[in-house]
Amino acid sequence: MEKLKDIVSRFEIEEKVTAVTPMGEGLINDTYKVFVEGSDKPKYVLQRINNAVFQDVDMLMDNINKVTNHLRAKGMKTLHFYPAKSKKLYYMEEISPLPSVGRNDGKKEGGKYWRLMDFVADSVTCQTVNPHYSYLAGKSFGEFEYLLSDLEEPIGEIIPDFHNIEFRLRQLRDAVTADNMGRVAEVQYYLDEIFKREEKMTLGERLFREGKLPKRICHCDTKVNNMLFDKDGNMLCIIDLDTVMPSFVFSDYGDFLRTAANTSNEDEPNLDKIDFNMEIFEAFTKGYLESTKDFLLPIEKGHLPYAAMLFPYMQTVRFLADYINGDTYYKIKYHNHNLIRTKAQWKLFTQAEFKLSH
Numbered sequence: 001m002e003k004l005k006d007i008v009s010r011f012e013i014e015e016k017v018t019a020v021t022p023m024g025e026g027l028i029n030d031t032y033k034v035f036v037e038g039s040d041k042p043k044y045v046l047q048r049i050n051n052a053v054f055q056d057v058d059m060l061m062d063n064i065n066k067v068t069n070h071l072r073a074k075g076m077k078t079l080h081f082y083p084a085k086s087k088k089l090y091y092m093e094e095i096s097p098l099p100s101v102g103r104n105d106g107k108k109e110g111g112k113y114w115r116l117m118d119f120v121a122d123s124v125t126c127q128t129v130n131p132h133y134s135y136l137a138g139k140s141f142g143e144f145e146y147l148l149s150d151l152e153e154p155i156g157e158i159i160p161d162f163h164n165i166e167f168r169l170r171q172l173r174d175a176v177t178a179d180n181m182g183r184v185a186e187v188q189y190y191l192d193e194i195f196k197r198e199e200k201m202t203l204g205e206r207l208f209r210e211g212k213l214p215k216r217i218c219h220c221d222t223k224v225n226n227m228l229f230d231k232d233g234n235m236l237c238i239i240d241l242d243t244v245m246p247s248f249v250f251s252d253y254g255d256f257l258r259t260a261a262n263t264s265n266e267d268e269p270n271l272d273k274i275d276f277n278m279e280i281f282e283a284f285t286k287g288y289l290e291s292t293k294d295f296l297l298p299i300e301k302g303h304l305p306y307a308a309m310l311f312p313y314m315q316t317v318r319f320l321a322d323y324i325n326g327d328t329y330y331k332i333k334y335h336n337h338n339l340i341r342t343k344a345q346w347k348l349f350t351q352a353e354f355k356l357s358h
């Protein structure tokens with residue numbers, strides 16, 4: 001804790017920090033609440049950026065800065081970051097400096113990257129939503145994309161091919177070929193089922209190549225717990241802006257439903273509890289179409305059911321590849337966590353596929 005307090009002191013804030021405690025369920029970054037003298041509520045959020053995943057931290061914070069400034073100027077509540085004493089929007093903690101032999105790209109190795117933002121007061125995150133919240137969330141994410149549709153400054157593709165399903169399938173094939181952990185035999189059923197649907201699920205990338213489907217600035221991680229609500233269910237703020245980048249609008253629409261329309265958790269071991277909730281789907285779609293009707297193309301609107309199937313499909317592919325590779329990407333809590341997640345996402349996918357294709 002003293003160590004974390006020291007990190008906070010590297011940022012441009014005045015108050016005396018009293019405590020720093022863990023927060024949140026993110027699978028990538030490490031997040032903490034920061035308490036300061038004179039209040040029993042958290043004042044800031046401290047986050048360690050996973051720079052194995054987000055390798056270009058300057059681009060990351062530059063993207064976020066452009067997006068939050070643009071949203072704020074248009075009156076949308078968004079995250080506020082505090083500069084470090086170096087004036088950058090992150091603090092780099094040097095750890096065991098490595099010799100820079102062989103590198104001349106100016107990037108430092110061996111550092112940990114931290115950032116500090118406001119804690120949004122009186123906010124809650126949810127793992128599930130009712131249809132009304134889902135409708136409001138649809139409106140908010142649609143508005144988020146709409147407000148960003150005239151952002152002129154370029155936003156970098158922070159993780160290249162992040163939601164490119166052809167790329168994710170290639171990564172899965174590579175994992176299978178290497179079979180580092182000897183886990184392939186056990187998951188053959190899922191591999192067969194996934195590759196059977198390859199043609200159908202890669203449609204978006206083909207439409208893009210044919211020039212029919214655009215990319216827009218999207219959030220790209222719209223899971224339910226990346227939105228802050230107040231106690232009455234109003235959307236306060238969209239958080240976790242790391243993956244904001246050009247993508248198909250399918251990303252935001254599909255990833256929200258992947259979490260919100262799931263009747264259980266993304267790592268639910270009891271598959272009987274997993275279903276794709278059509279009421280949530282319909283409410284979200286209604287809200288989303290209300291705020292995007294003026295700028296979405298017919299081809300985007302017409303493929304929303306495809307998007308709702310694509311995201312559980314893609315997440316199955318990603319969890320399964322990570323399981324086969326030996327759990328190198330997602331944080332896990334137990335040894336076969338990524339396999340459990342794979343099975344849960346696949347069940348969700350098959351339910352969505354059944355309901356949306358009939």
Ligand code: GN1
Nearest residue numbers: 025026027028029053221240243266
């Ligand atoms: C990761 O960081 P977090 O937990 O919000 C992942 C998403 C996945 C999600 C699965 C950068 O999101 O793409 O959909 O886990 N983020 C990254 O829960 O890979």
Ligand code: MG
Nearest residue numbers: 026225226240
């Ligand atoms: Mg998150």
